[in-house]
Amino acid sequence: xxxxxxxxxxxxxxxxxxxxxxxxxxxxxxxxxxxxxxxxxxxxxxxxxxxxxxxxxxxxxxxxxxxxxxxxxxxxxxxxxxxxxxxxxxxxxxxxxxxxxxxxxxxxxxxxxxxxxxxxxxxxxxxxxxxxxxxxxxxxxxxxxxxxxxxxxxxxxxxxxxxxxxxxxxxxxxxxxxxxxxxxxxxxxxxxxxxxxxxxxxxxxxxxxxxxxxxxxxxxxxxxxxxxxxxxxxxxxxxxxxxxxxxxxxxxxxxxxxxxxxxxxxxxxxxxxxxxxxxxxxxxxxxxxxxxxxxxxxxxxxxxxxxxxxxxxxxxxxxx
Amino acid sequence: xxxxxxxxxxxxxxxxxxxxxxxxxxxxxxxxxxxxxxxxxxxxxxxxxxxxxxxxxxxxxxxxxxxxxxxxxxxxxxxxxxxxxxxxxxxxxxxxxxxxxxxxxxxxxxxxxxxxxxxxxxxxxxxxxxxxxxxxxxxxxxxxxxxxxxxxxxxxxxxxxxxxxxxxxxxxxxxxxxxxxxxxxxxxxxxxxxxxxxxxxxxxxxxxxxxxxxxxxxxxxxxxxxxxxxxxxxxxxxxxxxxxxxxxxxxxxxxxxxxxxxxxxxxxxxxxxxxxxxxxxxxxxxxxxxxxxxxxxxxxxxxxxxxxxxxxxxxxxxxxxxxx
Numbered sequence: 001x002x003x004x005x006x007x008x009x010x011x012x013x014x015x016x017x018x019x020x021x022x023x024x025x026x027x028x029x030x031x032x033x034x035x036x037x038x039x040x041x042x043x044x045x046x047x048x049x050x051x052x053x054x055x056x057x058x059x060x061x062x063x064x065x066x067x068x069x070x071x072x073x074x075x076x077x078x079x080x081x082x083x084x085x086x087x088x089x090x091x092x093x094x095x096x097x098x099x100x101x102x103x104x105x106x107x108x109x110x111x112x113x114x115x116x117x118x119x120x121x122x123x124x125x126x127x128x129x130x131x132x133x134x135x136x137x138x139x140x141x142x143x144x145x146x147x148x149x150x151x152x153x154x155x156x157x158x159x160x161x162x163x164x165x166x167x168x169x170x171x172x173x174x175x176x177x178x179x180x181x182x183x184x185x186x187x188x189x190x191x192x193x194x195x196x197x198x199x200x201x202x203x204x205x206x207x208x209x210x211x212x213x214x215x216x217x218x219x220x221x222x223x224x225x226x227x228x229x230x231x232x233x234x235x236x237x238x239x240x241x242x243x244x245x246x247x248x249x250x251x252x253x254x255x256x257x258x259x260x261x262x263x264x265x266x267x268x269x270x271x272x273x274x275x276x277x278x279x280x281x282x283x284x285x286x287x288x289x290x291x292x293x294x295x296x297x298x299x300x301x302x303x304x305x306x307x308x309x310x311x312x313x314x315x316x317x318x319x320x
Numbered sequence: 321x322x323x324x325x326x327x328x329x330x331x332x333x334x335x336x337x338x339x340x341x342x343x344x345x346x347x348x349x350x351x352x353x354x355x356x357x358x359x360x361x362x363x364x365x366x367x368x369x370x371x372x373x374x375x376x377x378x379x380x381x382x383x384x385x386x387x388x389x390x391x392x393x394x395x396x397x398x399x400x401x402x403x404x405x406x407x408x409x410x411x412x413x414x415x416x417x418x419x420x421x422x423x424x425x426x427x428x429x430x431x432x433x434x435x436x437x438x439x440x441x442x443x444x445x446x447x448x449x450x451x452x453x454x455x456x457x458x459x460x461x462x463x464x465x466x467x468x469x470x471x472x473x474x475x476x477x478x479x480x481x482x483x484x485x486x487x488x489x490x491x492x493x494x495x496x497x498x499x500x501x502x503x504x505x506x507x508x509x510x511x512x513x514x515x516x517x518x519x520x521x522x523x524x525x526x527x528x529x530x531x532x533x534x535x536x537x538x539x540x541x542x543x544x545x546x547x548x549x550x551x552x553x554x555x556x557x558x559x560x561x562x563x564x565x566x567x568x569x570x571x572x573x574x575x576x577x578x579x580x581x582x583x584x585x586x587x588x589x590x591x592x593x594x595x596x597x598x599x600x601x602x603x604x605x606x607x608x609x610x611x612x613x614x615x616x617x618x619x620x621x622x623x624x625x626x627x628x629x630x631x632x633x634x635x636x637x638x639x640x641x642x643x644x
Contacts, residue, residue, distance in 0.1 A: 208423035215370055215418075216438045216489060217411030226437070230428045 031311035041307030047300025054105055055112040062102035066267045069097040091289050094272075095279060104289055107267035111297070114181055114251040114268075119244045121186025126193020127236070129155065131229065133194070134201035138228075139220040152198065159191040167250055171259040178261040181254050185247045196239050200232035207231075234309050241305025245298030252294065269293055322392075323348050323529050324369070324497055329389035331364050331373070338364050340553035340604055341389075344546075346497065349527040351520075353540045353561075355576070356550035359598045362533045365550075366499045369531075370416055371398060371406045393497065412442040415490040417519075419502040421482035425474040431485050432470030435492060442493040457488040461518060480511035484518065491522055498523070501533045516543055537580055541565060549573050552598060552609040559633035569635040571614045608637070616642060 035041040054061065070093060083093045091100035129151060137148030158166065170184035204210065205228055213223050252270020254260050260271060269290040276286035322345035331339040339361040346352045354362040367373050369391050376384035391398045393414065398406065418424040426434060435457060436450040445453055451470065458466035461484040474482055483503060490498055500519060504512035520543050523530045532544055540547055540561060547564045549557040549572065557570040568574045575594035596613045607622030608614070614621065620638050628636045 208418060208420060209426040211372060212416075212418055212424040212486070212489075213426070213437075214407075215372060215410055215416040216441075216492075217407050217409070218437055218441055219407070222437070222441075226429065226433075227426050231426065 031308070034311040035307055038307050038311065040303050041311070044300050044303030044305070044307055047296060048304050051108060051297050051300060052112065055108040058106045058109050062099075062105045064099040064102040066103045066106040067098065067265050068102075070099075085285075092285060094286055095275070095283075100286070100289055103267040103272060104269070104293060107269050107272060107290070108293070110178070110261065110266055110268040111248055111251070111270070111294070114178070114185065115244045115248045115297075117182040118185035118247040118251065119189065119240055121183065122189025122193050122243060122247075123236070123240050125186070126190045127197050129190065130194035130197035131201065131224075134198040134205070134228075135220075135224045137198075138202065138205045139224065152195075155191045155194045159195065163188045163246075164250060164253055167254060168257065168259070171254055176259045176262050181251050181260050184254060184259075185250045188250065189243050189247065192243065193236060193239065197232060197236050200235050201228050204228045204231045238305040238309040241301040241308075244301045248294055248297060252290075322346060323350075323394060324531070325390070325392040326365075326369065327390045327392070329365060329368065329391065330387070331361070331368055332386045333384075338553055339368070342548075342550070342553070342555055344548045344555060344558065346529045346531055346546075348496075348529055349523070350546065351523060351530045351532060351544045352546045352548065353532040353534055353544040354548050354550055355534060355537065355540055357535055357598060360550040361553045362535075362550050363501055366416070366501050366531065366533050369393075369398065370410060370414060370499065371401075371403075372416075411438055411495070412493045413495055414497045414499065415493070415495040417483075417486050417490045417498065417500040417503045420506045421479060421486050422474060422506075424486055425482060427474055430471050430473055431477070435470075435485070435489055438489055438492045453492075454488075457492055458485070460522075461485070461488045461491075462514075463488075479507050480514060483507060483511075483515050487515070487518065487522070491526070491528070494526055495528065497529045497531065499531045499533070502535070503532075504534075504536070504539065512539075519543070537576055549576070552604070554604055554609070554636065555628065555634075556610065556637070557633075557635045558628075559635075563633050569633065569640045570610075570637045571616055571639075572610050575613075 035045075070089075083089065085092050089099045089101065091104060094100050094103065133148045133151040133155075136144035136151075138144075140147065167184040167188040170187050171180050174180040174183065201224075210223060210227055213227055218227075248269070251260065252268075252273055255268055255270040256274030256277075261268060272290040273287055273294075276283075276290070279286055324346040326345065327343050329339055329342045330337065338359075342361070342365060344352065344354070354365060356362050364373070364385075368385070368387050373385040373387060376386045387399060389399070393409075398409075401409070425431065432451065432454055435454040436445070439445040439450045439453055443453075454470055455466045458469055463469055463481055463484055469477070469481075474485075477485065483506075487503075498519075503519065504515050507515060516539060519530065522528065532539065534540060544561045547557075547559060547561050548555050549564075549570065551572050557564065557568065557573045564573065565577070568577055572594070575592070578592040579594060581591060594613055595615075599612075602609050602611060602622065605625050607624060608617075608626045611617045611621045616639050618639065626636050626638050628634050629640070
């Protein structure tokens with residue numbers, strides 16, 4: 001072989017090695033790289049990102065205070081006359097003469113807080129309940145199976161209660177406040193997360209790599225924590241993003257029923273929606289802004305979650 | 321004394337008996353194989369020895385396996401051990417290599433951690449020491465650039481490499497008995513040869529005994545000392561590999577050998593398959609279960625249970641003389 005040929009071979013080998021290195025890296029780094037290429041993930045991330053920016057910086061973005069009123073002979077409650085969108089008030093004024101745009105921007109924070117905290121509560125508690133049940137059922141022997149049956153039947157009962165009713169009962173117990181809404185909505189999500197994680201873990205428990213791990217004498221607790229759990233979290237993460245959307249809607253419902261934050265000084269999309277109901281026939285725009293806000297936010301979380309699941313799924317990884 | 325002595329092993333799922341009184345033994349640093357077609361009970365036998373079959377519940381529901389008989393490993397009956405004692409032995413004294421290397425590795429855990437997990441559990445190695453040892457193991461099973469490979473995930477490796485990783489995990493704690501359940505079935509032919517070579521080298525170097533489960537007589541000829549041919553849950557022929565290939569005495573073994581393509585036969589000579597497929601038509605108690613597929617079948621074949629005859633070269637056929 002001539003020197004030139006050998007050099008070319010060397011270059012080829014080098015190129016293929018660097019190409020392979022680009023493919024390696026940790027699981028999360030890899031999935032991040034894949035997500036950057038997916039339009040779904042980009043859309044979701046942009047929506048969620050904007051939502052978080054608005055939620056965090058709301059009071060500084062808003063042109064007016066959320067409780068500032070402009071009467072000025074423009075708002076006529078009894079005649080359903082409210083100024084629509086215009087240069088000074090982008091989204092118009094509401095029934096009390098407050099700037100809708102400012103209220104939307106400031107209200108995003110409450111909405112985010114309720115959604116995120118409620119989902120975290122549901123996720124954490126649900127994961128503990130479902131994970132424990134699955135672990136007991138798979139590795140706990142006869143008593144473990146019984147324990148699992150008891151836990152899961154209790155979860156079934158909780159699941160059969162309409163979610164809003166469950167949240168409502170919790171909220172009624174604790175009295176109206178923002179914390180109440182978070183806890184109530186979070187508690188209502190626990191059964192969903194518990195069921196999902198358990199189902200997903202049971203499916204993994206019968207896989208070959210678990211049998212292989214058992215055959216190497218790996219302790220049960222370790223198999224559950226480091227083999228079954230990481231493989232089961234994918235669908236639960238997607239569920240979490242969907243639940244975030246539901247949580248926002250439920251929080252709105254609770255606010256509407258008077259169990260939300262009683263302070264009228266802090267706007268919240270759900271409360272705004274409820275307020276607008278009275279004027280739906282004459283001034284539907286008052287309801288449309290918060291409703292569209294909720295829908296777009298929910299869509300953003302769903303898109304992001306779906307893209308996340310796809311990029312994390314090792315079975316889909318090679319197809320790109 | 322034999323390292324592993326399986327005596328009268330019986331395994332039943334519900335009313336169907338899949339292993340019906342299998343006995344064999346594996347000596348120190350010996351390669352023993354269980355050969356037979358799908359459904360003859362060879363994989364179930366290996367799972368039973370490792371204690372990996374689902375347990376039978378008292379209620380009888382749930383599809384557990386009823387296992388009886390003895391599997392004496394180094395003087396201790398494995399079936400008599402508690403779940404915890406058994407767990408301590410798995411991986412340390414006995415280890416297993418599975419058939420499908422992709423599904424036997426956890427897809428979301430880097431292979432390095434899957435190796436160190438076993439080292440931590442049985443050898444008490446931690447941190448950098450475990451890492452170093454994992455690197456050595458990968459090097460030993462012939463994986464180039466082991467340090468970088470430790471951080472990779474199963475999907476980044478080729479099929480042959482995955483099987484090498486599984487073998488590295490299995491030999492991590494220098495087990496005295498290695499059970500390989502069709503370790504080359506999921507691989508292509510050139511890789512098969514490499515993996516068999518690797519297994520053979522490891523077994524020779526460490527003096528590990530190897531129990532090889534396979535349906536491939538080529539694999540058997542290449543590396544096994546002793547062969548046990550299984551049919552419908554029983555051993556039908558058992559002998560040293562060289563004698564089995566030279567003078568098979570059971571019609572089933574003859575059939576298996578006849579259905580392998582050979583280089584020294586004329587090109588267009590058709591292969592001789594065994595008629596039919598494995599089925600529970602005849603219970604062993606009534607006669608030979610192979611009788612419905614056998615070319616030499618006669619009245620005496622179904623007149624009572626055929627016994628395993630012979631010491632060094634045992635067979636379970638009443639017409640053995642006719643074949644020889």
